[in-house]
Structures are given as structure tokens and as C-alpha cells.
Amino acid sequence: MREFPLEKGPFLKANNKTSKMMFHLLIALFPIIIFSFYKNGIIPYNKGVTDIKGLFLPLIVIIVPTLTSFVTEMIYAQFFLHVDALKYVKSSFSIFPGLFLGLIMPLNTPLSMLILGALVATLIGKMLFGGFGNNIFNPALVGRLFIITAYAITFGKYIYHNSYELDTITSATPLTNASVIEGIGSYDTLVKPYGNFSNFFVGMIPGSVGETSALLCLVAFIYLTITKTIKWRIPTFYILTVFIMSFIIGAFNDLERTYSLFQILSGGLMFGAVFMATDPVTSPTTPIGQVLYGLCLGLLTVIFRHLTPYPEGVLTSILTMNMLVFIIDKIGVKARFNYKKSIPYFAIIIILIVSLSCYIGLEYRKNNAVEIDSNYEIYSKTIENDTVTYMVGQKGYSSVLKAKIVIKNNKVITYEVLEQNDSYYSKVEDSNYIDQLIKNQDSLENFDTIAGATFTSNGLKKLLINTLNDYKNNKNEEIKGNIDINKDYEVLEKNNDGINYNYVVTHKSFSGTTKLSITISNYAITNITVLETNDSYYQKVVDNDYINYLINNQSNLENIDTITGATYTSNAIKQAVLKTIEEYKGDLNE
């Protein structure tokens, strides 16, 4: 008789271990880190845009939070949990909150914010819940949410300003860009500014450090599914739901393929779906629960992207669903024995998916049909035979650009800027932009703007586009403008006898308007008479014989000084004369 020890449980050993699974995860992340280093560090360095610090910045942004979370967990274990720190960290996988946090932050985040974010992610997101395996929320997302909510104001400078992209039209991420344009946009406004879809797929677009490359995320997904590391149902159904909903929304606006592909490939959706949503600790364990989780995530992301003012939906939707995992698991357990018990829940979610996407699609369609550009305004529109004369205004850089546009038989004849106050308008003038616009009036959407005067040139371009659109759609509606452009200046009467042109004009002056009569013959001012004025200091103008002074120096009118002590009054007269000269020139040309 021989004695033997007692043991419990199966006596065969399986090969898999948690550390192996985490190792697979690290291998899957490795290409993404390398790509981010290449795109954000090496390419700008080669272009000469950044210095050596900028070259290594992506790596620093990834490594600093990783180390911070590692050290934080060691300190916490040593002093608060009273266990051996090294042994604890081996089985606690402390680098992952920091690593993921580094990958989802924008590139130019200050180091102090990264460290604080990693601290919050590890302490509040993971350790306070009980350490590894007990946290409810994804710690990296908790850290990012904290940083963004707290520092969004100072952060605005840093958010998405990326040294890789320096001369695109908007240095915003595709989603921020999409939220600024009116309506649903089109291929040209959503995708063209960044190249084409292959740029989106490979990842050469602005965004956070690791989020951009859809191709590498796909490769990582395949690798992780083959090695059975992640819950593959979650990213599959998540991305499928977003694709289908965007497809329906796009279908209402004739944009099916573009919009759905755009929505999947932008905003860090692929990265979030493959790495953040499938975090094993915070996602459901039952198969049907995982499917439900993926569907709800997709639904919430689309809702947050379209129906709320924030452009990014992935972060908040994942955090919201993390709260609901325990309910989903209950449904999943019941459905294991009898899958029919989960059908009502699926029915509700699918109904919500279809109805909400139809609703959003219809909303966009309504907005597109009206096509209101809120920065564009038609002051007046007169129609004579085939010619339509527009007096229109468009917001430029710092002022409203007011112009007169005459369109005859679908062609723009005149485009004249009457009033503007943009600082860099000279650049526009120097490059004869307006003439180019008129020449390219058939293909204005893709026409470049002028570097250094982006908003001004963009405003002028948009002015012409909106006017052409209005001409196409509402040719026959007249708009009697009751807002006068140049309400500073108004021509009341004009008559001429071929040689002498006489104008009775009013101009805004110090207190009210001043009425003048100006006569011009052969490009020379012959007479200026002030008919009416309310200005108190007009006497000074008279005393200084300003009017004769103007007539005598009419070749150099712009540089004539005003009278001190009667600045506005004298300026009014001077401006009235200048504008009348322009009017005279215009009259002569007709």
C-alpha cells in the first residue's frame, strides 16, 4: 500500500496563459507604433519641418504614459496594498492603460498632461476598482476623457494640430472637418481635402498618434482572431453596424459608398473597435452578449456623431456601454439555453438602428435641399431680360465681403467687390483672383484658395458659388433689397449731358448724413457743393476751405489729410468724392 497526495481538478495542462495573450496584443500593436513613428516623426523630419525632438516625439508620447502607469501601479501596490510590488506587477499587466492612452492622444499633447492622464487612468480607472480584472471602465478611455474634459480650452490649440499636415485647407481631423461643413458634404468636401480613400485606409490623415491607420488595425484584427486573443464578435458587429447605418444615411443623400466608407475609416473607429472595445475585462463574456454589445456600440457611435455637437463618438459610446455590460451578460446567460429569449432585445436594437439612420438621413436631406449657407446673404437681386444683378455678401476672414455680381445666360459677366475689410485682401488683389474665379466659373468647387489669404479667398469663392447656385435654382425670383450696401454712401440723383456728369449723393458723417452735389467733367472734379449737413463741426471745414483744397488736390485724393477737430466730417466729404469718382468711372464704362 502506498500513499499519494490529494489534488483537485483536471490533471492536464493547457498551453495558453494570460501573459501569452497580452504578448500577442503587444505584437499586434507593434506595427501601429512603428507606422506612427514613421508618419509623425520621420516624414516631417525629412521634410525639414521639425527638429530632432519632433522626430522622436511620437515615441515619447507613447512611452511616457506607459512608464507612468507602470510606476504608479508599483507604488500603489507597495504602499496601499502592502504586497510585493514586483510580483504584483508581473500578473497585473500595468503597462496597458498607459500604452493605449499614449496611442489615442493627439501628437502635441504636453508631457505634463500625458503624465496626469496616465495617473488618472491607472489610479481612478483601474486600481480604485480593485486592480486588474475588476475594473468596469476601460482605463485608457477614462484617462483620455479626464484630460479632454478638463483641458479642452487650452487643448484646443493642441487638438489635432499635427506637424505632418501643414498645408491642407483645414488642419482638422476628417471628422472635425465633416462637422464644420454644412449638411452632409460630398466626396469633394469630405474626402478630397485629404487625398483619396487610400490615404484614409493607409492612415496618412491627421489624427491621434495611433488611431489613423485602418489597414494596420485590420491586420491586427486578423492576427488576434487567429491566435484567439480577442473577442472577435465585438469589432465585427460594431463596424458592420456603423457601416450599415452610414450606408442608409448616405443613401438618402446619394452618397452611399462614400459616406459609409468615410465613417468607418475616420475618427479612430477601427482602432477603438479592435483594441478598446474588446478589452477583455470590460466587455461581455457570453457570445450573444458580445453580439448585442457590438450592435449597441455601433448604434451609440452613430448617434453621438450625428445628433450631438461632439465630432468623436467612439470614446463616449464605449464608456457608456461599459456601464451596461452586466445587464448584457444577464441577457447573454439566459440566451445560452434558449436563444429565443434574446430575440426581443435584438428586435428593439435593430428597429432603433433602422429608424434612427432613416431619421438622420432625412434630416440631412432636408438641410441639403435648402442649402443655406448662413454666412451668405443676398441683399438685392434684380432681373432684366437675361441679366440678373446680384448684390450679395459673404463672411470672409474678419469682415463681410460685399460684392456685385452680374450673371447673363449662365455666365458671370461682372464680379466686383464693393466693400471689404479683410487684412490680407491685397494678396487677393495681387494675384488677380477674381478674374481667375470668373474664368473658372464652371469648376469652382475644386479651385484652390490663396495661401496666406485662405479665408478671404475662400469667402470670395463661396460667394460666387452660392450666387451661381441661387441663379440655377431661383432664377426668376426677384429680391428687392432693402438693405443698401454702401449705406454709408448713396447716389440720390445723377444726370449728365455727355460731358458734365452731376451727382447728388449722401454720405454718412459725424451726426447723420451729409448731402453733396458733385460735378465731374473729363475726369476732373469741377464742383463740390455741400447741400445739407448736420455736423456740428462743419464750420471748421468751411474755415479751412477744405472743399477747394480737395478740388485742387484731386489727383492725390486718398492721401489728403482730414481736418483735426472735424475728422469725421471732413472724412465724409472726402469719401463721398472718392466714391463718386468710382461711380463716374463705372458710368463711363457702360
Next chain:
Amino acid sequence: MVTGLKLIGKKYMSLKNKVQEYLNPEYVYIPLVVGNDTNISVFVKKGDYVYKGSILGKKQGNFSIPILSSVSGTIIDFQEKYYLNGKKIKCIIIQNDFKELTENKINIKDDMNKFSKKDFIERLKDNGIIGMGGAGFPTYAKYDTDKTIKTLLVNAVECEPYITADYSLILEHAEQILECINTILKINKIKECYIAIKKNNSKLINTFNLYIGTYPNIKICEVKNIYPMGWEKNVVKEVLKKDYDKLPIEVGTIVNNVSTIYAIYEALKNNQPLIDRIITITGEGLQKPINIKVKIGTLVSEIIERFNKYKDNKDLLFVAGGPMMGTTIPTDDLVVTPNLNCVLVIPKPKISPSIECLRCGKCVKFCPAKLAPVLIKDNCNNIDILKTYEVNRCIECGLCSYICPSKINVREYVRLAKQNIGKVDK
């Protein structure tokens, strides 16, 4: 769709050597237990002489069945020996007189097919046939029903690693097994029979195919090589594509282990009770792993001493049953019973320390009973929540503990949960 996991077989170890026999032990220790039930009334006392096949005791309650002696001889004493569930059970010690005398019973040796159903059930009951696949359920009770039996499923899957007892039996007695199945079909008016064998056991399939041509009602069904394919529900699902709730008779099926079929053959043909079986004694801790035919009640320590011999390792484990579902026994004083099909002697495995649960969901994915072991583990002390998890469906197959990446012994938590629910139900 039956899901499971492919395990490493390790079956070659016990197949290297021929099947041995040890049918003349000096003492046999017949345990007073049937399956898990120790409520046995004893009819003999110390000093009585018994024949081979005499009734020693009877299980009380439902499905009563007699316990029979496997040798002829004198009853010496009552002693406690270990049973395959790890507990000590009172045994009747019989000193073998090596004469193999049987009592004068009416020896019906005529055509097996002439049995009526009633006589068939009577014969099975009197010869003490119980399920030899592990459960130890009285076999006659399965046939004693008014419902129509449409199919008979013979379970020759033997999915656990190391075990080759059924394998060796089939290799030797395939023809008789098929004959017996045919008889059972005729007596009970069952239309057809399927024999479930693993796809990769080509030798067995060929062995059956030699004789099966004459029995058009019997078909071989090849099943996937995964664990736990041998579980009743999985076999029924895979072969017949049907689900049932508690008993296979709900879908008109009876499932029998192939060793039980052979025991039925002996009972019908020769009126011989269940007094011996083939068991596998194997493992890396033995010098010579074998399959051996022994009498019921033999002490395993004697068998090992004579045939296998331990290796010189210090740390060995002695397991009754297979590596996944077996229990460790403190000494090698284990008695052979009809439902013991394997004894494992393996070196003590290195225990990796368990870490926090990762909630990866692998235990949920592979559980054959469609439970969620991770959730049961989290709530094993909370009775209200446990009631919704249907914990009693667990068959304790051990896959959840096997597959866990964090090396948590999940099955223990499920057992604890079952205990807690059992206490409340009382």
C-alpha cells in the same frame, strides 16, 4: 453543433501492450454501493459461503438492483476501502476458493432472440447489469418504459485521454457486440442502432465493418475527435441531431456504453452476471501501462504490484477515472467496480499560480452544458442570482478549468455553487 476542445490523446501508451488478464485474486472486496447510492441492504454475514453470482445485497429505493459476488468463496470480514469517488465505502471481503462455482440457476442457453421484453428486463436486473461508462445506473431501468424506443445509441466514443478500455474490448469482441445489439433491437422492437465512434479510430471502424454487413439495422456514425463528445447529450445531438432535457428517452433513444452491451451479451447468452471488466491502468508514473481484465472487487494495488510497477518518482498522483473528470485517491487501496474504467498514475503536475480572472470568456465558449462558469464563479455565494444560472446542469467535465488562461480552477467554484444551492433546497 457540438462544440468542444481537442485534447492530447495519450492513448498510445496503454495500447502498446497486449490485454492482460487477472481473474484469480486471492481476495475480492465487493463494495456496498451502486453508482452513488450507498443505501444497500445486506443479506449475508461473516462466515457465509457464497457462489459466483450470489446475491450479497440489494439497492433499496427506485431502480432496485442486486449486488452479486464475483467469485465463489467464504465471507471473511467487512472492511472499508476506497471507491472511485474518493470516499471510503464498506466492502465485503470474500476469500476466493478458486473453484468458480455457480449456483444452480435455470440456465437458459437457447436462442437469445426468443426473449420477451419482460424476460429481457428481468434477466438484466437479476444479473446486476449497471452502466459501465461511469454513471453506474441500473441498465434495465432504461428499457423498462412504455414509450416507444426509436433508436439505440451505442457509445463507443471514449473521449477522455489515456483511456482505452472500450477500445480493447471492441477489438476483441466486435462480433459478439454486434450480435447482442441485434438481439436487443429485436426484443425491444427498436428500428435502428447507431454506434458512435471517433473519426480517428480507424482500426475500430474497420473491425466493426468486418461484421456489420449482416446487420442492416446497425450503422456506424463517426463523430468528431473532441472532448467531451462522449457525454450523453453531445452524442445524441451529434448523431441524431436532437436535444432533450433530462433523459434521452424523451426523444425516443436509449444510450448504452459499449462495455455494458458486452455485459448484456454475457447475461443473455450465458446468464452470466456482471463480474468482470477490462480497465486501463496507465500513466507516466507506471513502468508498464496496460489494459487488463479483472474481477469486480479486485484491489488495484495488487494489480499494479503484479503487472505495472510504479516508477521511481517521488511525487505521483493516483487518479480514479480519466485526467479530466477523475478524483485523486489517498492510497492505492482502490477497488474495481463496474463503473471504474481507468486508473491513472501520473507525476504531480506543476501548479502555476492563479491570477485575477481576465473575463476572456473562454470558459463560456467551451462549456458543453451551455453555462457561464465565470459568472457562476463571481456569484457563488449569492443564492438568488445562482438560481437563474441553472447551475445543476454542470457535468463537471473540467473544460473550464483546463482552458482558463489565468489558471483559475473554475470547476471548483461551480461545485461550491452547486453545494450552496443544494443546502438551500434542503
Next chain:
Amino acid sequence: MRKVFKKLIYENPLFVLLLGLCPALAVTTNFESAYIMGICFTIVIILSNVVISLFRKLIPENVQIPTFILIIGTFVTIIEILLNRFLPDLSNKLGVYLSLIVVNCIVLGRALSFASKNSVLCTLKDSSLTGIGYTLALMLIGAIREILGTNTITFMNSLSSITGFRAVYKVYPDFSLLPNPIFSSPAGAFLILGLLIALFNYLKGDRHESN
């Protein structure tokens, strides 16, 4: 003295008994509102509990709660009117939470469990300690939230109409991480409250409350 200390820390109404959380999150955006609120609260609890204790033998059991609310409401209204007259902008800052002292769980709870059963002197001691404990707790949260949230600490701002001088100090030079506006928002309030409750639990250790 040890008893006082024990009651303030180990039975602190806010951090240990977790009562009166609503004003603790709402009015503690700056230090001054916090301590003014605490002072008002202390006055109300002392006065009302003393009065309740005086009348404890006269009030029958089944009308206890309405009567107590009546008494407490009287004192709260007095304080409200006084504050409205002398310190109107503080009254605006405290807003509705001043009126909510009437149904603050601490006041009613101490009244029901202590004041209605014990003598006046004991009630005086108990209620003043409770009030002081609550005030100190509010001051702590208010100080932390204000320092971290908007880099100032206000000792006396709205009170200057009475006392005549202001004391608003900047605590540290601004840098990129602080001040962090999240602490002036309700989210930060919950965070700070949670961490402080954890701290007090740690200080409490494994003591078993005998009361």
C-alpha cells in the same frame, strides 16, 4: 477632548454617515460659500435640536416628524430672512440649498434619534459637534475644489459688505495642468468626495461602531 476628536472624525456626518451630500456637492465650489453654509447649518441644528429637546416630553410619537419639520423650518426661515437682508449676494450663491436645510437628513436624523430622547445639555453637545463636523467637512471640500479648480482661495469676499475687507488669494502660479476646471464641475465634486470618503475610511481603520 478625545471624545470630541473621535466624534468629529469617526462619526463625521458627511464622510462617515454619508448624510447631507447634496449641499456638499452644490455649494462647495468656493471656500466662502462652504463655510457660510456650514455656519448657517450649525446654527440651525443647534437651535432646532435644543428646542426639540426642550419639548421632547410634550410631543406625541405620531406627530413627531411634522412637528420637528415645523420647528426646523422656523429657524431656517429666520436665517434665510437675515441672510437676505444683510448678505444678499451670499443668499443668491447658496440659493435653494439654504432652504433645503429643512429637509437635510442630518438635522432631522439627529432630531429623531438623539434630541427627542436626551436632555438639553446632551443635545447641545451632540448637535454642536455634528454641526461643527459638517462645517469642517464642507470647508475641506470647498478648499480643495477651489484651490484645484480655480486657483484662488476666498476667505472673505461676499462678507465684505459686513466686515469691510476682502481676502481672495491666488495660491500657486498657473501652469498647464492646474487649475483644472473639472474640479469646479459636479464631476470633480464627486471625485473629490469619493477620495475623501476613502481617506476617512482608512483613518477609521477597522473600528467597530458601538453606537
